[in-house]
Amino acid sequence: MGGTMDGTKQQRRGNTRQRIQDVALELFAEQGYEKTSLREIAERLDVTKAALYYHFKTKEEIIVSIFQDLTKPIEELIEWGREQPHTLDTKREIIRRYSAALAEATPLFRFMQENQATVRELQIGDSFKDRMRGLRDIFIDTDAPLTDQVRCVSAIFTLHAGMFFLQDIEGDPEDKRAAVLDVAFDLVSQAHHGA
Amino acid sequence: MGGTMDGTKQQRRGNTRQRIQDVALELFAEQGYEKTSLREIAERLDVTKAALYYHFKTKEEIIVSIFQDLTKPIEELIEWGREQPHTLDTKREIIRRYSAALAEATPLFRFMQENQATVRELQIGDSFKDRMRGLRDIFIDTDAPLTDQVRCVSAIFTLHAGMFFLQDIEGDPEDKRAAVLDVAFDLVSQAHHGA
Amino acid sequence: MGGTMDGTKQQRRGNTRQRIQDVALELFAEQGYEKTSLREIAERLDVTKAALYYHFKTKEEIIVSIFQDLTKPIEELIEWGREQPHTLDTKREIIRRYSAALAEATPLFRFMQENQATVRELQIGDSFKDRMRGLRDIFIDTDAPLTDQVRCVSAIFTLHAGMFFLQDIEGDPEDKRAAVLDVAFDLVSQAHHGA
Amino acid sequence: MGGTMDGTKQQRRGNTRQRIQDVALELFAEQGYEKTSLREIAERLDVTKAALYYHFKTKEEIIVSIFQDLTKPIEELIEWGREQPHTLDTKREIIRRYSAALAEATPLFRFMQENQATVRELQIGDSFKDRMRGLRDIFIDTDAPLTDQVRCVSAIFTLHAGMFFLQDIEGDPEDKRAAVLDVAFDLVSQAHHGA
DNA sequence: GATGAATGAGTATTCATTCAT
DNA sequence: AATGAATGAATACTCATTCAT
Numbered sequence: 001m002g003g004t005m006d007g008t009k010q011q012r013r014g015n016t017r018q019r020i021q022d023v024a025l026e027l028f029a030e031q032g033y034e035k036t037s038l039r040e041i042a043e044r045l046d047v048t049k050a051a052l053y054y055h056f057k058t059k060e061e062i063i064v065s066i067f068q069d070l071t072k073p074i075e076e077l078i079e080w081g082r083e084q085p086h087t088l089d090t091k092r093e094i095i096r097r098y099s100a101a102l103a104e105a106t107p108l109f110r111f112m113q114e115n116q117a118t119v120r121e122l123q124i125g126d127s128f129k130d131r132m133r134g135l136r137d138i139f140i141d142t143d144a145p146l147t148d149q150v151r152c153v154s155a156i157f158t159l160h161a162g163m164f165f166l167q168d169i170e171g172d173p174e175d176k177r178a179a180v181l182d183v184a185f186d187l188v189s190q191a192h193h194g195a
Numbered sequence: 196m197g198g199t200m201d202g203t204k205q206q207r208r209g210n211t212r213q214r215i216q217d218v219a220l221e222l223f224a225e226q227g228y229e230k231t232s233l234r235e236i237a238e239r240l241d242v243t244k245a246a247l248y249y250h251f252k253t254k255e256e257i258i259v260s261i262f263q264d265l266t267k268p269i270e271e272l273i274e275w276g277r278e279q280p281h282t283l284d285t286k287r288e289i290i291r292r293y294s295a296a297l298a299e300a301t302p303l304f305r306f307m308q309e310n311q312a313t314v315r316e317l318q319i320g321d322s323f324k325d326r327m328r329g330l331r332d333i334f335i336d337t338d339a340p341l342t343d344q345v346r347c348v349s350a351i352f353t354l355h356a357g358m359f360f361l362q363d364i365e366g367d368p369e370d371k372r373a374a375v376l377d378v379a380f381d382l383v384s385q386a387h388h389g390a
Numbered sequence: 391m392g393g394t395m396d397g398t399k400q401q402r403r404g405n406t407r408q409r410i411q412d413v414a415l416e417l418f419a420e421q422g423y424e425k426t427s428l429r430e431i432a433e434r435l436d437v438t439k440a441a442l443y444y445h446f447k448t449k450e451e452i453i454v455s456i457f458q459d460l461t462k463p464i465e466e467l468i469e470w471g472r473e474q475p476h477t478l479d480t481k482r483e484i485i486r487r488y489s490a491a492l493a494e495a496t497p498l499f500r501f502m503q504e505n506q507a508t509v510r511e512l513q514i515g516d517s518f519k520d521r522m523r524g525l526r527d528i529f530i531d532t533d534a535p536l537t538d539q540v541r542c543v544s545a546i547f548t549l550h551a552g553m554f555f556l557q558d559i560e561g562d563p564e565d566k567r568a569a570v571l572d573v574a575f576d577l578v579s580q581a582h583h584g585a
Numbered sequence: 586m587g588g589t590m591d592g593t594k595q596q597r598r599g600n601t602r603q604r605i606q607d608v609a610l611e612l613f614a615e616q617g618y619e620k621t622s623l624r625e626i627a628e629r630l631d632v633t634k635a636a637l638y639y640h641f642k643t644k645e646e647i648i649v650s651i652f653q654d655l656t657k658p659i660e661e662l663i664e665w666g667r668e669q670p671h672t673l674d675t676k677r678e679i680i681r682r683y684s685a686a687l688a689e690a691t692p693l694f695r696f697m698q699e700n701q702a703t704v705r706e707l708q709i710g711d712s713f714k715d716r717m718r719g720l721r722d723i724f725i726d727t728d729a730p731l732t733d734q735v736r737c738v739s740a741i742f743t744l745h746a747g748m749f750f751l752q753d754i755e756g757d758p759e760d761k762r763a764a765v766l767d768v769a770f771d772l773v774s775q776a777h778h779g780a
Numbered sequence: 781g782a783t784g785a786a787t788g789a790g791t792a793t794t795c796a797t798t799c800a801t
Numbered sequence: 802a803a804t805g806a807a808t809g810a811a812t813a814c815t816c817a818t819t820c821a822t
Contacts, residue, residue: 034230047807118227121226151378158349160352169348171341233816245783245819248819440787449814540743573736636802639803
């Protein structure tokens with residue numbers, strides 16, 4: 001069913017694992033993890049379900065592997081952040097880098113945003129919470145007034161919000177990205193000056 | 196098997212519909228809509244699956260009915276907002292009321308937050324988006340600088356963030372709620388003064 | 391697909407559970423537990439696989455329930471044996487009754503005989519071993535010479551052998567049954583007289 | 586990944602076929618033929634499934650080859666028995682040799698004992714039945730009274746029983762073996778004297 | 781106002797087997 | 802002598818839904 005010598009299959013050799021991850025993430029983000037069946041993934045790749053199992057032991061392993069691959073930059077960012085002094089400048093730099101990392105892994109974050117209930121039960125949940133806690137520890141000064149702590153959380157959230165909920169608002173994407181960064185910068189600045 | 200005359204079942208009379216909604220929402224929020232089966236709901240209520248079908252035509256109808264019941268206050272809030280002048284005071288009042296409405300319907304919002312992928316395909320999605328667009332139209336002045344628009348979106352998001360992601364932070368719940376409102380107020384204030 | 395009013399289905403009402411057990415045991419005995427699929431059982435009963443799951447939670451539960459139903463007589467026999475004095479006469483009576491019980495549950499024992507590897511992993515294994523140990527405790531005098539102990543084990547085994555491995559030998563079934571009992575009687579007699 | 590030069594693999598050279606048989610029999614005996622997958626066998630040997638197919642055409646061929654290798658002594662025993670006069674002494678000698686052959690191929694007989702349902706469908710079944718029939722023809726005098734015929738069957742069965750069901754009984758293994766032989770001897774003696 | 785019995789379509793997963801390299 | 806990649810067919814099991822009673 002479909003070309004033996006037409007180059008399409010030729011190209012597939014050796015990168016099936018990657019292709020599975022790509023298609024899977026796309027579908028998971030689109031329809032949710034639970035509602036996406038392995039049959040669907042296989043069909044879209046024009047392989048059999050069993051082929052998926054050659055590359056991944058379970059459905060969960062597929063999403064976990066994607067998660068691990070795509071969140072590595074963020075993990076490194078947090079590692080970096082931990083070694084810096086907890087100054088305002090550091091926080092601004094983290095916001096800048098975090099925003100970039102987010103943009104890089106958009107589909108994954110869309111998936112996570114939209115499938116939190118699933119994510120929570122999927123071990124991903126825990127490692128992601130760990131990561132977020134790491135970020136929080138760098139970002140939040142537990143001695144500061146509550147209001148300032150909330151501002152910092154809000155800054156991070158503004159970045160996430162920027163990814164998904166600004167699509168409805170008109171304007172050049174680059175401008176929007178800049179505006180989002182501005183607001184986030186402002187929030188941490190205010191937190192630091194005790195505005 | 197399970198009290199015929201012990202009053203438990205007596206009490207149940209007539210409010211089964213309500214009890215189904217309660218248990219269903221609880222489970223949907225906890226495990227996700229897709230992963231919660233009607234068998235599970237029925238078992239927890241100690242009735243048969245078929246009984247659920249006496250009260251609701253489909254699984255979807257259960258969640259839709261919950262949604263409609265629980266978002267009525269927010270719909271009314273938006274209705275109210277639409278008739279007010281788009282002043283800063285109005286926005287602050289909306290933030291106050293929205294925050295209260297959110298607190299009232301916590302499980303539903305937790306469910307929606309965590310099952311966005313599902314919600315989107317469930318007609319709920321559309322009517323919720325309509326509502327949110329209504330809120331946005333009141334909140335956002337499309338002539339204002341992008342940064343200020345983002346601030347307003349961020350204000351709303353801060354309220355949502357406050358519900359779920361502040362649990363990790365120490366402090367009295369009432370204080371935290373107040374801090375969240377403060378930050379949201381600040382954001383809309385700044386948006387208005389062109390900070 | 392299959393009469394609605396022809397009486398066949400009429401008769402089925404209310405005894406589906408029993409029918410499942412019957413067909414299942416037949417197939418398990420014939421082809422082995424592992425090689426018998428639920429599809430096969432369902433097809434032979436002209437119901438869907440899902441119907442089986444209405445009556446039994448798992449495949450294992452089917453065989454366990456059969457086992458429990460069919461070994462009750464033997465359990466009762468052992469109970470009875472425990473209360474008797476450990477005389478030769480008691481043993482002869484037990485042999486007589488055990489042989490009868492065996493004959494009654496032939497398909498089950500054929501199944502167990504031929505699927506020991508499966509049985510061992512199926513919890514059935516344990517409860518059956520318990521039962522057999524009960525029989526052994528009544529049957530075997532641990533102070534007697536080893537040879538006599540073996541004779542008693544051999545007596546029980548002769549009964550089992552009689553069920554399955556005498557089919558090849560010519561002769562009237564009743565005569566064969568009598569001969570088997572004779573040999574078993576002899577073995578326990580010799581064990582008692584210290585032959 | 587798995588010693589290239591460490592001698593382990595060096596040693597493996599040329600005896601993979603044998604190693605497959607060993608591991609396969611061990612697993613078949615332990616878990617049953619159906620429940621043992623080629624993946625499991627391959628993993629335990631640290632080779633790929635495909636490697637098994639280099640040495641054996643099918644799963645069945647593995648068990649058949651084991652069977653043929655391990656039952657050769659018994660086949661020879663029967664051959665020998667056929668040429669002897671059908672005296673009591675011959676039978677005693679056969680019992681002695683058969684018992685020894687059984688002890689030699691314990692895992693195979695454990696496998697056959699516990700997987701009869703499988704064995705029956707696996708062509709092994711037939712050739713084994715042929716063998717057993719050969720034994721029976723030597724052992725059983727079809728003109729003798731039924732009781733004596735049963736005694737002879739029982740003698741063989743006692744040997745088999747001895748292998749598996751005497752483990753529960755206390756005592757020195759050698760003593761138990763001797764006791765088993767004694768009982769078997771007795772049974773054939775009685776059969777001959779028309780006890 | 782609810783149950784008992786059943787269905788049809790689906791799910792993730794496993795298996796023996798194949799074949800080009 | 803063995804591997805990497807894949808397949809086709811099967812398996813146990815689950816789910817939302819239906820309907821006569």
